[in-house]
Amino acid sequence: MRGSGVDGRSATVKSGTRIHVVSDVHGNTEALARAGDGADALICLGDLVLFLDYADHSRGIFPDLFGVQNADRLVELRTARRFEEARAFGRALWTGMDRNAAIIAAVRKQYAEMFAALPTPTYATYGNVDIPGLWPEYTAPGTTVLDGERVEIGGRVFGFVGGGLKTPMNTPYEIGDEEYAAKVEALGPVDVLCSHIPPDVPELTYDTVARRFERGSRALLDAIRRTRPRYALFGHVHQPLVRRMRIGVTECVNVGHFASTGRPWALEW
Numbered sequence: 001m002r003g004s005g006v007d008g009r010s011a012t013v014k015s016g017t018r019i020h021v022v023s024d025v026h027g028n029t030e031a032l033a034r035a036g037d038g039a040d041a042l043i044c045l046g047d048l049v050l051f052l053d054y055a056d057h058s059r060g061i062f063p064d065l066f067g068v069q070n071a072d073r074l075v076e077l078r079t080a081r082r083f084e085e086a087r088a089f090g091r092a093l094w095t096g097m098d099r100n101a102a103i104i105a106a107v108r109k110q111y112a113e114m115f116a117a118l119p120t121p122t123y124a125t126y127g128n129v130d131i132p133g134l135w136p137e138y139t140a141p142g143t144t145v146l147d148g149e150r151v152e153i154g155g156r157v158f159g160f161v162g163g164g165l166k167t168p169m170n171t172p173y174e175i176g177d178e179e180y181a182a183k184v185e186a187l188g189p190v191d192v193l194c195s196h197i198p199p200d201v202p203e204l205t206y207d208t209v210a211r212r213f214e215r216g217s218r219a220l221l222d223a224i225r226r227t228r229p230r231y232a233l234f235g236h237v238h239q240p241l242v243r244r245m246r247i248g249v250t251e252c253v254n255v256g257h258f259a260s261t262g263r264p265w266a267l268e269w
Helices: 029-034 061-066 068-079 083-094 099-117 132-137 177-187 218-227
Strands: 002-005 018-022 041-044 122-124 143-145 149-153 156-161 192-195 231-234 244-247 250-254 265-268
Touching (some): 029 099, 068 083, 099 132, 177 218, 231 265
Parallel strands (some): 018 041
Antiparallel strands (some): 018 265
């Protein structure tokens, strides 16, 4: 098996199997519609929703509702890790509004566009900003959603673990360490371990732009060392210190941030 970055436009199917992998789509529907070109299947590792673009504060649900100036302030507080102030700031803005209804309506609009853009077949799992309960309404027959489950593609076994771990950001799909570890354990040995968040390795979890460590999973790291998959693929950290490294025989690859690059990562065998 070998993997590489591709532009998603000119790739052609070769003998054998070719899979394109994306993560952290964050509203880039146009590129998502091309992401499967030339591949036998697309794998999507979550974070379809765009709540707030930290690179362009005019994009996302939050600025659509409250304007760019308030988005600037929220990003400033979160980047400074002043999470209590950020939550208080957000609560003040939401006063008098039905927060849940507004967010769900905006997410539904994004999901309708993005799920319609997914090619057949697509294998997908949730990111930490996704809302799993809504996915059944939008997944087409050609899209298979997996979380703590395995699937065989081209004779190789792929295991999927969705969501993220608990953080002060309190995003929609964050779960406890034990629940997350149980999903990893349920997979058993696989050829390719697919997750939204990375294993808990400092070089893979540090975001050089946000200037902070994101939460990685110790359970993923332990599984990599114990079961020795050929690849561990993930996203979540948009500007990692290291995009690719080996842990034993396993090639660990950050396949995001798709929202900014529009390019899938390719795996062939």
